[in-house]
Amino acid sequence: MTEGGPLVMDAETLEAYRDDFLRHLAQTVPGRKELVIERARGSVLFAADGKRYLDMISGIGVSNVGHCHPDVVRAIKEQAERFAHVNVYGRFVLPPQVDLVRRLTSVTPRGLDVAFLTSTGTEAIEGALKLARKYTGRPKFVAFERAFHGRTLGSLSVSWKQAYRAPFEPLLPEVEFVPFDDVDRAAEAIDERTAAVIVEPIQGEGGVRIPSDGFLQALRRLCTERGALLICDEVQGGMGRSGRWFSFEHWGIVPDVVVAAKALGGGLPLGAFVSTQEIFQTFLDPPLSHLTTFGGNPISCAAAIAAFDVIRREGLVERAASLGARLEERLRNVQLEHAGTITEVRGRGLWYAVDVSPPELAMPLVAEMQRRGVIVGSMLHADGTIRIAPPLTVLEAELDVLIGVLRASLRELGRAR
Numbered sequence: 001m002t003e004g005g006p007l008v009m010d011a012e013t014l015e016a017y018r019d020d021f022l023r024h025l026a027q028t029v030p031g032r033k034e035l036v037i038e039r040a041r042g043s044v045l046f047a048a049d050g051k052r053y054l055d056m057i058s059g060i061g062v063s064n065v066g067h068c069h070p071d072v073v074r075a076i077k078e079q080a081e082r083f084a085h086v087n088v089y090g091r092f093v094l095p096p097q098v099d100l101v102r103r104l105t106s107v108t109p110r111g112l113d114v115a116f117l118t119s120t121g122t123e124a125i126e127g128a129l130k131l132a133r134k135y136t137g138r139p140k141f142v143a144f145e146r147a148f149h150g151r152t153l154g155s156l157s158v159s160w161k162q163a164y165r166a167p168f169e170p171l172l173p174e175v176e177f178v179p180f181d182d183v184d185r186a187a188e189a190i191d192e193r194t195a196a197v198i199v200e201p202i203q204g205e206g207g208v209r210i211p212s213d214g215f216l217q218a219l220r221r222l223c224t225e226r227g228a229l230l231i232c233d234e235v236q237g238g239m240g241r242s243g244r245w246f247s248f249e250h251w252g253i254v255p256d257v258v259v260a261a262k263a264l265g266g267g268l269p270l271g272a273f274v275s276t277q278e279i280f281q282t283f284l285d286p287p288l289s290h291l292t293t294f295g296g297n298p299i300s301c302a303a304a305i306a307a308f309d310v311i312r313r314e315g316l317v318e319r320a321a322s323l324g325a326r327l328e329e330r331l332r333n334v335q336l337e338h339a340g341t342i343t344e345v346r347g348r349g350l351w352y353a354v355d356v357s358p359p360e361l362a363m364p365l366v367a368e369m370q371r372r373g374v375i376v377g378s379m380l381h382a383d384g385t386i387r388i389a390p391p392l393t394v395l396e397a398e399l400d401v402l403i404g405v406l407r408a409s410l411r412e413l414g415r416a417r
């Protein structure tokens with residue numbers, strides 16, 4: 001996949017972009033960046049030096065319908081010609097917001113039919129935490145080891161990794177972390193001070209970790225018994241990624257609040273937290289209890305509507321399940337061939353984590369695969385783990401390339417060691 005596109009920038013222009021990226025954009029990861037992106041279509045990124053790359057991480061779980069799906073592009077253009085922003089959230093009736101939440105609440109469990117729209121995932125998590133505190137009048141949150149919910153102060157408070165938390169303390173008080181998948185420890189932590197338990201039903205940044213059957217059902221029961229809300233963070237796992245619209249569906253539970261973002265916006269910034277009419281009543285007292293300027297931006301909503309309809313029409317939820325099962329089988333075959341290096345393959349739908357040993361091999365493997373034209377990634381809360389999460393529209397032939405490049409890269413790194 002590394003050859004074939006037109007050279008759209010000369011070497012000097014390319015270098016100037018790389019230089020000024022480092023000079024003027026705040027850096028959070030050290031090092032010079034090679035790829036200058038010119039275009040993206042489907043699962044393919046076109047770099048400005050003429051090379052092509054397969055995007056096997058979907059811009060971190062965003063491009064579930066592929067890049068620049070024609071329906072999404074058309075919807076964005078049409079809405080941009082009508083209106084973009086007209087007022088702060090909730091003042092006027094905006095048909096794109098209504099058309100979107102009609103769709104969104106048609107796939108959330110019965111009763112969860114009210115959504116507050118935001119711009120990002122972390123902002124939707126903040127809203128969900130505030131909603132739980134205000135509705136219950138309680139201060140405490142129970143969260144899980146390896147959890148990731150975002151980078152603003154509230155969402156960071158319920159995210160686990162100490163290295164990301166410590167520099168910003170003090171964070172929210174009364175957050176208790178318990179091991180993921182440990183019902184007994186959760187039962188000890190959830191008490192009469194708990195406003196909510198917040199959980200990714202399948203942990204994303206923790207390394208695509210799938211709980212045992214019974215874990216989420218137990219959380220549901222404990223929350224109901226003790227008067228706490230159950231918040232399911234579906235920011236990464238939602239919109240078909242796991243082979244269901246939302247990953248909690250694998251266990252048949254009904255949360256009190258569902259949080260979505262990333263793929264929800266079809267590539268544009270959009271998030272939502274969805275709950276019941278009764279729970280949301282609390283935001284009316286006092287009026288304007290929670291607000292945002294850009295949440296539910298009409299152009300983002302138009303893109304989201306188009307993406308939603310693509311997922312439905314193209315059967316992408318079912319496709320993620322069936323294609324994902326085949327991908328898993330193929331990843332397991334690679335594991336058998338490289339048993340010393342690949343220690344575990346975990347996932348559901350088109351969402352996989354591949355653990356490598358030693359863990360220091362992960363970044364060289366990501367780099368070698370990129371050199372060979374395939375973009376995979378690492379994970380925030382799992383060292384030595386490779387992220388594979390292609391668009392749900394990915395072609396089988398593109399998965400062939402992914403597997404071929406993974407094999408070739410492992411062989412190459414094996415030779416080098």
Ligand SMILES: Cc1ncc(COP(=O)(O)O)c(C=O)c1O
Pocket residue numbers: 060120121122123125148149150151200204205233234235236237261262
């Ligand atoms: C599970 C989960 N929750 C929340 C977030 C935060 O979303 P955003 O980056 O849009 O703020 C992320 C981002 O990766 C996520 O994976």
